[in-house]
Amino acid sequence: MKYAPVIGLEIHVQLKTKTKMFCSCATHNTAVSPNANVCPICLGNPGVLPVTNEQAVRYGILMGLALNCEIAEHSKFDRKNYFYPDLPKGYQISQFDLPIAINGHLDIDVPGGLREIAHIGITRAHLEEDAAKNVHAENGKTYVDFNRGGTPLIEIVTEPDFKSPLEAKTFLQELRLIARYLGVSDADMEKGHLRCDANISLRPAGDDGVPLSPTLYPKTEVKNINSFRHVERALEHEIQRQTKLWEAGTPPMVSTTRGWNDAKQMTEDQRTKEGAADYRYFPEPDIPALELKDLADEMRGLLPELPAKRRTRFVQEYALKPSDARQICEDPALADFTEHVFSELGEWLENVPKMEDEEGNLVGKEQARLAKLVSGWLLSKLGGLLIQRGIDVRTMKISPENFAEFITLLASNKLNNAGGLKVLDKMLDDGSDPSHIMEDAQLGQMDDAGALAEIVDRVVESHPAELARYRAGEEQLLKFFIGMVMKESEGTADPGLSKNMIKVKLNQENTAE
Ligand SMILES: [Zn+2]
Numbered sequence: 001m002k003y004a005p006v007i008g009l010e011i012h013v014q015l016k017t018k019t020k021m022f023c024s025c026a027t028h029n030t031a032v033s034p035n036a037n038v039c040p041i042c043l044g045n046p047g048v049l050p051v052t053n054e055q056a057v058r059y060g061i062l063m064g065l066a067l068n069c070e071i072a073e074h075s076k077f078d079r080k081n082y083f084y085p086d087l088p089k090g091y092q093i094s095q096f097d098l099p100i101a102i103n104g105h106l107d108i109d110v111p112g113g114l115r116e117i118a119h120i121g122i123t124r125a126h127l128e129e130d131a132a133k134n135v136h137a138e139n140g141k142t143y144v145d146f147n148r149g150g151t152p153l154i155e156i157v158t159e160p161d162f163k164s165p166l167e168a169k170t171f172l173q174e175l176r177l178i179a180r181y182l183g184v185s186d187a188d189m190e191k192g193h194l195r196c197d198a199n200i201s202l203r204p205a206g207d208d209g210v211p212l213s214p215t216l217y218p219k220t221e222v223k224n225i226n227s228f229r230h231v232e233r234a235l236e237h238e239i240q241r242q243t244k245l246w247e248a249g250t251p252p253m254v255s256t257t258r259g260w261n262d263a264k265q266m267t268e269d270q271r272t273k274e275g276a277a278d279y280r281y282f283p284e285p286d287i288p289a290l291e292l293k294d295l296a297d298e299m300r301g302l303l304p305e306l307p308a309k310r311r312t313r314f315v316q317e318y319a320l321k322p323s324d325a326r327q328i329c330e331d332p333a334l335a336d337f338t339e340h341v342f343s344e345l346g347e348w349l350e351n352v353p354k355m356e357d358e359e360g361n362l363v364g365k366e367q368a369r370l371a372k373l374v375s376g377w378l379l380s381k382l383g384g385l386l387i388q389r390g391i392d393v394r395t396m397k398i399s400p401e402n403f404a405e406f407i408t409l410l411a412s413n414k415l416n417n418a419g420g421l422k423v424l425d426k427m428l429d430d431g432s433d434p435s436h437i438m439e440d441a442q443l444g445q446m447d448d449a450g451a452l453a454e455i456v457d458r459v460v461e462s463h464p465a466e467l468a469r470y471r472a473g474e475e476q477l478l479k480f481f482i483g484m485v486m487k488e489s490e491g492t493a494d495p496g497l498s499k500n501m502i503k504v505k506l507n508q509e510n511t512a513e
Contacts, residue, residue, distance in 0.1 A: 001204055001205075001246070001247075002204070002205045002206065002207060002209060003202040003203065003204060003205055003239075003242070003243050003246055004163070004202065004203055004204075004205035004209055004210070004211045005162075005163065005164065005165075005200055005201075005202055005235070005239050006160045006162075006200065006201050006202070006203060006216060006219075007160060007161075007162035007163070007164075007165070007167070007168050007198060007199065007200045007235060008157075008158050008159060008160035008161070008162065008198070008199045008200075008219075009156075009157075009158045009162070009168060009171065009172070009196055009197070009198055009199070010155065010156070010157050010158075010196070010197045010198075010199070011155070011156045011157075011158075011172070011175065011194065011195070011196050011197075012130075012153045012154070012155050012156075012194070012195040012196075013063070013153065013154050013155075013156065013175075013179055013184070013185050013187060013193065013194055014130065014151055014152070014153055014185055014192070014193040014194070015055075015056050015059045015060070015151075015152040015153065015154060015184055015185055016059070016183070016184060016185050016186060017053055017055045017056050017059065017152055018055070019053060019055075020037075020042055020053065020129070020150035020151055020152065021050075021052070021053050021056055021093070021127070021128075021129040021130075021150055021151065021152040021153075022041060022042070022050030022051060022052060022053065022093060022129060022150060022287070023039050023041035023042050023050065023051070023150060024039070025037045025038060025039050025041075025042055025150065027151050027152075028147035028148045028151055034135070034143070034145040034146075034147060035145060035146050035147060036147060037147045038146045038147070038149070041150070042088075042129075042146060042149050042150035043088050043146060043149075044087075044088030044089035044090075049286055050093065050284075050286055050287055051287075052077075052287055052288075052290070053152060056127060056152035057100070057127065057290065057292075057295065058295065058299060059152070059154070059182070059184035059185075060100050060101070060125065060126075060127045060152075060154045061100060061101070061292065061295060061296055061299045062182045062184055062299050062302070062303065063101070063125060063154050063156070063178075063179070063182065063184055064100060064101025064104065064125050065101075065296075065299060065300060065303050066178050066181075066182055066303065066306055067101070067104040067105070067106055067122045067125065067156065067178075068104040068105050068106065068122070069101035069102055069103060069104030069122055069124075069125060070101065070102055070103050070104070071100060071101055071292055071296035071299075072098055072099065072100050072101065072102065072290075072292055073291065073292055073293045073296075074098065074289060074290070074291060074292070075095065075098045075099065075100045075289065075290040075292055076095070076098050076283060076284070076287075076289040076290060077093050077094070077095055077127075077283075077284040077287045077290075078093075078094055078095055078096035078097070078281045078282060078283050078284055079091040079092070079093060079094075079281065079282055079283075079284050080092045080093075080094045080096070080128075080279045080281055081279055081280045081281070081282075082279055084131070085132075085134060085142070085144050086131040086132040086133065086134050086144060086149070087131050087132070087149075088132070088146070088149065092128060092129060092131065093128060093129050093284055093287070094126065094127075094128035094129075094155075094281075095126035095127055095128065096281040097281075099124045099125060099126035099127075100125065100126060100127055100290070100292065101122075101124065101125040101126075102123070102124045102125075103122070103123075104121070104122030104125070105119060105120060105121050105122055106120050106122065106171065106174065106175075107119050107120070107308075108120065108167070108170050108171050108174050108308075109170075109308075110166060110167050110170045112166070113164060113166050113167055113170070114163055114164050114166075114167075114209075115163065118161070118162065118163070118167045118170075118171070119161065120158055120159065120161045120162065120167075120171055121158065121159030121161050122156065122157070122158055122159070123157045123158060123159055124156075124157050125154055125155065125156045125157070126154070126155055127152065127153070127154055128152075128153050128154075128155060129149070129150045129151065129152065129153065130148050130149065130150065130151040130152075130153050131148070131149060132144050132145060132146040132147075132148055132149035133145045133147070133148045133149075154184075156175070158171070160199065160216070165231070165232040165233075165235035165236050165239070166232060168198060168231055168232070168235060169228050169229075169231050169232040172189075172194070172196060172228055172231060173228055174307070174308075175187070175194070176188075176189070176194055177307045177329075177330065178306060178307060179194070180332055181304055181305075181306055181307055181332055182303075182304065189226055189227050189228060190226065190227060192226070195225075195226070196225050196231060197221055197222065197223050197225070198221070198222045198225060198231060198234065198235055199219045199220070199221050199222075200219060200220055200222065200235055200238045200239070200242070201216060201217045201218060201219040201220065201242070201252070202217065202239065202242045202243065202246060202251075203215060203216065203217055204246075217251060217252065218252045218253060218254050218255045218256075219252075219255050220238055220242070220252065220255070220256050220257070220258055220267070221255070221256070221257045221258070222234045222235070222238060222258050222259070222260055222267055223257060223258070223259050223260070223270065224259040224260050225260050230260055230262055233260070233262075233265065234260040234267055237260075237265065237266050237267055238258075238267055241266075241267065256269065257269075257270045257271075258270055307329050310329050310335060311325045311326055311329045312325075314328065314329065314335075314338070317342075318338075318342045318367075318371050318374075319367045319368045319370075319371040320371045320374075320375055321371075321372075321375065324371075324375035324379065327379055328375070328378070328379070331392075331393065333392070333393050333394045334378075334393045337378075337393050337400055337403075338374065338378060340400030340401075340404075341374060341378075341400045341403050341404045341407070342374070342404075344400060344401055344404030344405075345370055345374070345404050345407060345408070348404065348408050349366065349367065349370070369411065370407065370411055373407050373410055373411055374407055377406075377407065377410070377420070377424070378403075381420075381421060381424060382398075382403075382424060385424060385425060385428055386428075389428065396428060397427070397428060397429075397430065397431030398424075398427050398428060398431060399431065402427060402431070402432075402433050402434060403427075405433060405434050405435065406420070406423065406424065406427065406434040409423075409434055409435065409438065413494055413496075414438070415434075415438060416491065416492070416493075416494065416495065418486075418491035419438070419491055419492060422441065423437050423438055423441075426441070442492070452485075452489070452493055452494075452497065452498065452501060453501060455485055455488045455489055455493070456485055456498065456501045456502055456505050457505065458488070459481060459484045459485050459488055459502075460481065460502070460505050460506065463480075463481070463484070466480055466481070467506070470506055471506075478499070478502065478503065478506070481502045481506070482495065482498055482499055482502060485498045485502060486498065
């Protein structure tokens with residue numbers, strides 16, 4: 001018997017507002033010491049009145065729109081009652097029956113997955129305030145840091161549509177990227193900006209992995225997952241654990257809560273908060289209901305291009321390989337930079353003569369060649385130099401205009417790879433333009449055929465032994481001669497031209513004898 005996993009996610013994303021959800025305290029990201037960013041409202045003193053942070057509502061709507069949700073015209077806040085030290089009011093302000101967003105979906109590409117595209121339903125997304133943080137000290141005491149208490153969160157609940165741990169991980173990574181594109185959160189999982197609980201159950205399936213019936217079985221909720229890798233591991237571990245239970249004839253009969261223990265690489269049974277099943281939600285009487293129709297229309301107009309669309313456009317418009325487009329779009333700043341570079345190169349392409357045949361094929365070819373140059377130099381060479389220097393594309397001194405010019409120098413063979421690396425390094429030093437660097441340092445590719453011919457003659461004549469072996473049939477020695485010519489020219493020779501000239505030279509010698 002096979003078993004098919006049914007997985008759903010509940011994700012909390014911390015919204016990057018300047019102030020908290022219902023008071024004017026700064027969010028804890030800026031706090032220098034515990035309990036610095038607090039006031040009577042977020043400490044839950046009696047008699048205070050919370051006021052909704054409009055920016056948090058705007059961010060929440062943006063997130064809902066990006067997840068293809070319907071935005072509620074009418075929404076409200078509710079009190080979710082439970083007793084815990086991290087919750088000074090004895091209740092959390094959340095949303096119960098009228099969340100700001102419902103009925104959405106996100107389609108994700110899953111490279112290497114069971115299915116290429118996973119369609120994931122979004123049940124709902126609602127706004128709420130974060131709880132404070134319990135700090136368990138070495139002296140055995142527990143302290144409460146209220147800096148985090150009251151920070152705005154959006155909770156996103158998916159349908160149980162994931163068919164594998166890989167799909168769940170990929171979805172979370174895409175969600176992080178969307179949050180960054182929208183500018184609503186840094187969504188850094190390690191820093192707790194993005195937190196995830198995963199629900200998983202199994203059900204009997206046929207040999208093809210398709211479930212035998214639509215029945216769902218009691219699920220396990222896995223908590224405390226704080227990295228993308230852990231999400232995948234925890235779910236894989238649960239599949240193994242639950243498969244054993246099914247095979248032993250004792251499948252889970254009730255829903256349970258477990259935590260991921262990364263040190264042991266396993267999930268562990270977790271006692272749930274007492275009485276957590278009954279939160280006795282009731283409407284928050286101190287906060288006016290939200291009428292969102294106008295705001296939703298306004299935010300719809302402000303929705304930026306999202307990563308999936310941008311990746312597709314980069315492939316179609318700039319002829320980038322899908323894997324390169326994916327890598328570039330992982331960083332919104334790098335994607336913006338690339339966009340600038342291509343717009344500069346577009347003008348250059350139009351001004352390069354004799355590139356178009358009757359069917360326009362050459363332009364296409366030239367564009368693909370340029371795309372390859374841009375992605376190669378951007379991702380591996382520039383990327384490597386940036387890592388070495390500990391900076392990134394936001395802080396580097398190279399402008400898109402100068403990088404585009406640099407690419408045209410490579411594309412027109414005025415600069416070869418060896419010279420290119422030196423020029424790029426210098427560009428990073430002081431932001432100067434590549435043509436000047438090239439002229440100053442004489443890094444340009446040798447375009448004087450006469451000078452190159454002299455070097456070729458000299459190299460061939462000073463290596464009679466290799467020449468003899470070549471003539472005797474060791475044709476791979478051609479590479480040796482090319483290497484020697486590149487060395488003699490200090491890397492400025494055009495490798496293609498050198499190869500042709502060396503071949504001619506070697507063959508001439510042959511004929512002469
Ligand atoms: Zn406060």
